Amino acid sequence: MIQIARWKIFLILAVCFYGIAYSSPNLVSEKTHIYMQSLPSILPHKTVNLGLDLRGGAHLLYQVDMAKVFKDRADRFEADFSDFTKRNNLTTKSIAVIDKGVRIEAGSPEEASTLKAMIRKNDSRLIITTDSDDVTITVSMEGDFVTQVQDQIISQVIEVVRRRIDEMGTTEPIIQRQGDDRVVIQVPGASSEEVRELVGKTAKLGFHLVGAQGRKGFRDVTWPYADEPGRTLNVKKNAIIDGDMLENAQPSFNQAGQPVVSFRLDATGSRKFCDVTRKNVGKPFAIVLDEEVISAPRINEAICGGSGQISGGFDVKEAKNLALLLRAGALPANLEVVEERTVGPSLGADSVAAGKIASLIGLAFVLVFMLVVYGFFGLMANIALLVNISLILAILSSLQATLTLPGIAGIVLTVGMAVDANVLIFERIREELDGGRTAVSAIDAGYSRAMSTIVDSNLTTLIAAAILFTLGTGPIKGFAVTMGIGIITSFFSAIMVTRLLVVLWLKRAKPKTVPI
Amino acid sequence: MRGIRLIPNDSNVNFIGLRMAAFVISTMIVIASIFLIAQDGLNMGIDFTGGTVIEIRTPETPNLENMRTSLNALGLGAISIQEFGQADDLLIRLPEQKESEAEHAKRKQCIETHVGETEKCPTVNDKAISSVKKSLDDTFNGAEIDYRRIEFVGPQVGQELKLKGLYAIIFSLLGIMVYIWFRFEWQFGVAALIALAHDSIATVGLFAYTQMEFNLSTVAAILMIAGYSINDTVIVFDRIRENLRKFKKMPLDELFNFSVNQTLSRTIMTSLTTLLALVALYTFGGEVIRGFVYALIFGIAVGTYSSIFVASPILLMMNIKRGVLGTDSKDKSDQSADTAEAAS
Numbered sequence: 057m058i059q060i061a062r063w064k065i066f067l068i069l070a071v072c073f074y075g076i077a078y079s080s081p082n083l084v085s086e087k088t089h090i091y092m093q094s095l096p097s098i099l100p101h102k103t104v105n106l107g108l109d110l111r112g113g114a115h116l117l118y119q120v121d122m123a124k125v126f127k128d129r130a131d132r133f134e135a136d137f138s139d140f141t142k143r144n145n146l147t148t149k150s151i152a153v154i155d156k157g158v159r160i161e162a163g164s165p166e167e168a169s170t171l172k173a174m175i176r177k178n179d180s181r182l183i184i185t186t187d188s189d190d191v192t193i194t195v196s197m198e199g200d201f202v203t204q205v206q207d208q209i210i211s212q213v214i215e216v217v218r219r220r221i222d223e224m225g226t227t228e229p230i231i232q233r234q235g236d237d238r239v240v241i242q243v244p245g246a247s248s249e250e251v252r253e254l255v256g257k258t259a260k261l262g263f264h265l266v267g268a269q270g271r272k273g274f275r276d277v278t279w280p281y282a283d284e285p286g287r288t289l290n291v292k293k294n295a296i297i298d299g300d301m302l303e304n305a306q307p308s309f310n311q312a313g314q315p316v317v318s319f320r321l322d323a324t325g326s327r328k329f330c331d332v333t334r335k336n337v338g339k340p341f342a343i344v345l346d347e348e349v350i351s352a353p354r355i356n357e358a359i360c361g362g363s364g365q366i367s368g369g370f371d372v373k374e375a376k377n378l379a380l381l382l383r384a385g386a387l388p389a390n391l392e393v394v395e396e397r398t399v400g401p402s403l404g405a406d407s408v409a410a411g412k413i414a415s416l417i418g419l420a421f422v423l424v425f426m427l428v429v430y431g432f433f434g435l436m437a438n439i440a441l442l443v444n445i446s447l448i449l450a451i452l453s454s455l456q457a458t459l460t461l462p463g464i465a466g467i468v469l470t471v472g473m474a475v476d477a478n479v480l481i482f483e484r485i486r487e488e489l490d491g492g493r494t495a496v497s498a499i500d501a502g503y504s505r506a507m508s509t510i511v512d513s514n515l516t517t518l519i520a521a522a523i524l525f526t527l528g529t530g531p532i533k534g535f536a537v538t539m540g541i542g543i544i545t546s547f548f549s550a551i552m553v554t555r556l557l558v559v560l561w562l563k564r565a566k567p568k569t570v571p572i
Numbered sequence: 573m574r575g576i577r578l579i580p581n582d583s584n585v586n587f588i589g590l591r592m593a594a595f596v597i598s599t600m601i602v603i604a605s606i607f608l609i610a611q612d613g614l615n616m617g618i619d620f621t622g623g624t625v626i627e628i629r630t631p632e633t634p635n636l637e638n639m640r641t642s643l644n645a646l647g648l649g650a651i652s653i654q655e656f657g658q659a660d661d662l663l664i665r666l667p668e669q670k671e672s673e674a675e676h677a678k679r680k681q682c683i684e685t686h687v688g689e690t691e692k693c694p695t696v697n698d699k700a701i702s703s704v705k706k707s708l709d710d711t712f713n714g715a716e717i718d719y720r721r722i723e724f725v726g727p728q729v730g731q732e733l734k735l736k737g738l739y740a741i742i743f744s745l746l747g748i749m750v751y752i753w754f755r756f757e758w759q760f761g762v763a764a765l766i767a768l769a770h771d772s773i774a775t776v777g778l779f780a781y782t783q784m785e786f787n788l789s790t791v792a793a794i795l796m797i798a799g800y801s802i803n804d805t806v807i808v809f810d811r812i813r814e815n816l817r818k819f820k821k822m823p824l825d826e827l828f829n830f831s832v833n834q835t836l837s838r839t840i841m842t843s844l845t846t847l848l849a850l851v852a853l854y855t856f857g858g859e860v861i862r863g864f865v866y867a868l869i870f871g872i873a874v875g876t877y878s879s880i881f882v883a884s885p886i887l888l889m890m891n892i893k894r895g896v897l898g899t900d901s902k903d904k905s906d907q908s909a910d911t912a913e914a915a916s
Contacts, residue, residue: 118690121683248722253691256691257691390690391690393698394726394728395724395729396723396724400719400721402629402718402720403860407858407860410857411857411858413856415853417852417856421848421852422848429576429578461858461860461861462864464857465868468852469796469868471849472848472849475842475845476842476846479838486577505814508810509807509810509811516748516806519748519751519799520748520795520796520799523747523795524792524795528788529733529788531789532789535792535796
């Protein structure tokens with residue numbers, strides 16, 4: 057005990073240095089921090105990543121409507137199968153959509169086998185069962201098929217959502233799958249309205265020819281104007297151009313200085329648009345967004361360049377949002393919000409301020425208390441405690457783990473508990489001194505005796521933290537993270553750091569009594 | 573600089589002798605808690621029940637009575653409004669909105685025609701939130717209201733979170749018990765589990781008594797209380813085990829009492845530092861985590877009590893045999909400590 061190997065001393069000092077260096081970016085002002093970003097990246101520059109509850113932002117949990125997806129698939133199978141029976145002149149009695157599958161009553165056992173062979177060839181993942189009558193077969197989507205479709209739909213949803221959210225230009229949005237059929241979206245600094253608006257709107261764009269007004273034609277539909285309540289327009293139901301043919305859309309300004317959305321069509325779209333406009337010079341056409349008429353300009357001449365503008369009395373923000381929605385494409389399934397948590401910037405800022413004050417005061421309480429109760433040894437424990445806090449911050453910053461408000465509580469709780477290991481050791485030293493040992497021997501025994509107790513007690517707390525981490529969500533997870541990190545760092549700081557300090561003091565002062 | 577001793581080193585309180593009184597108190601706490609939980613139930617937060625919570629900062633000091641009247645006239649079920657930390661901070665809670673058959677059919681149809689366009693087909697909850705916002709706008713004549721927090725939890729998610737919370741508590745308690753069993757003997761594990769169950773039930777009982785909101789962070793608090801309490805308990809157990817090996821002749825109850833007294837100073841010290849830090853957090857940490865910290869403070873007090881008055885007496889009752897601990901190869905550090913002692 058009295059000797060600590062040189063490499064150990066070096067290692068302890070290195071860890072302390074790491075803690076102090078890598079926690080330091082959190083202590084400087086915002087301004088200095090921006091400057092630090094320009095320093096070489098090898099220098100510590102990361103700060104703690106604040107959770108949504110501290111920086112403000114939106115957390116949304118969406119449920120993907122998988123039932124509908126599978127219903128649609130079943131419908132498609134039904135259509136395919138009827139098509140097949142017609143083409144091959146099979147005498148199928150009935151084809152019906154059932155839950156996650158299709159039920160076919162074939163004309164004869166032979167036809168049933170033909171159908172089965174076709175279905176198997178088409179998609180080997182489908183499960184086919186035959187009833188005892190040999191003519192009724194049930195095709196069901198199970199196992200691999202279900203998981204693969206789910207995976208595909210979810211990744212498409214995530215892809216579309218990511219594109220839409222990325223366009224907002226916010227930093228570090230999190231878009232993740234959760235469970236089988238859910239997607240969690242976290243956007244710092246945004247309100248849930250903004251996010252929901254982007255996620256839940258598809259912006260279906262269409263260019264339609266205008267039908268006869270007053271008398272609705274056979275293939276016409278009547279749609280309202282977007283910005284003029286009450287006014288409607290009859291347009292041809294089938295669009296000449298739809299959103300799929302859109303290659304790009306950007307907000308810009310027209311010659312009059314009004315915000316507009318400029319778009320470019322792909323090759324097919326350009327050709328078609330050129331064709332139709334040439335044939336319809338002098339007539340109006342309608343630009344329709346989500347079944348609402350944005351505008352109905354007159355075609356002055358054939359438009360063949362493949363690009364154009366949509367003007368509809370937008371303001372700058374509306375033009376920007378529309379362009380963004382047009383670019384991002386459609387969602388492959390319906391989403392429903394099943395959980396939503398938004399924290400406004402004011403609450404976040406208040407929580408950060410309150411958390412800071414509370415932690416500092418809590419820390420001050422503990423520092424003073426330790427000093428009063430253990431004197432000189434308390435001072436050493438306090439140094440270890442400060443090292444401990446810098447280590448927690450350094451690890452949080454390095455791992456870019458998220459610090460939440462309960463996470464701050466976790467740090468404060470750790471501050472209170474971190475001294476525990478030292479208390480154990482110090483109390484043990486006192487006992488050993490009372491038992492009549494010499495200074496050095498008592499300190500030695502104090503450390504070695506308290507060790508197994510410290511390990512046991514910390515490990516049990518760590519178990520609780522680990523379970524909390526795996527089962528917890530959001531802020532609670534943040535609590536488990538800081539608790540877990542805190543337990544490990546306090547173990548290091550309380551045992552290694554104070555031990556080093558005590559050994560150095562023993563060597564230097566060669567004390568006969570222990571001031572504890 | 574020499575420290576001071578809060579607990580005299582020769583403290584010799586007869587804790588084990590008080591065990592009958594402690595049993596009565598502990599049993600009463602547990603029974604009262606269970607009774608309260610059964611009688612009054614818990615004021616479950618939206619994490620578990622589903623529903624909506626809106627925290628606003630109003631532009632002027634609000635008239636709560638008027639607001640209650642106008643919000644409850646919306647027909648959205650019982651809406652509660654309470655001050656949250658200061659007069660112009662309000663917490664508005666809406667119950668989970670039930671979707672009628674007709675509304676459901678209508679929304680399904682809307683979804684069919686607008687695939688992927690969720691916002692076109694608002695749910696009953698979405699509608700409820702917008703009508704509350706509209707009513708608030710009317711109350712404050714359109715002056716800007718700061719929506720500090722909006723939380724919505726759907727009924728299904730609420731159910732899932734409830735289960736998750738329950739599993740978390742059960743798994744933690746069992747995990748801790750197994751660890752103690754592995755490190756000590758099964759009797760220690762069972763005694764620790766009983767002490768932990770005591771702390772957990774008492775904390776839940778407190779929430780039933782005060783009717784404070786019981787939510788996910790309360791579950792987290794219970795887990796941490798379990799972690800803390802076991803920490804305390806393990807330290808006493810460790811000392812009991814050490815003394816069982818050291819003093820082969822001492823009667824068990826005397827030995828237990830001696831062990832508790834030996835570790836008393838540490839138990840109290842650590843509880844005090846932790847409580848100091850938590851009191852700072854309770855006072856200055858803001859309204860959002862006050863409930864959480866409150867649970868922690870209570871739990872740490874109960875946990876400290878239980879490791880002295882519940883865990884050790886129960887262990888004593890279980891009639892542990894010294895033999896099982898005599899030469900324990902599982903615990904090397906203690907052995908080496910013993911050898912060190914023999915050498916010195």
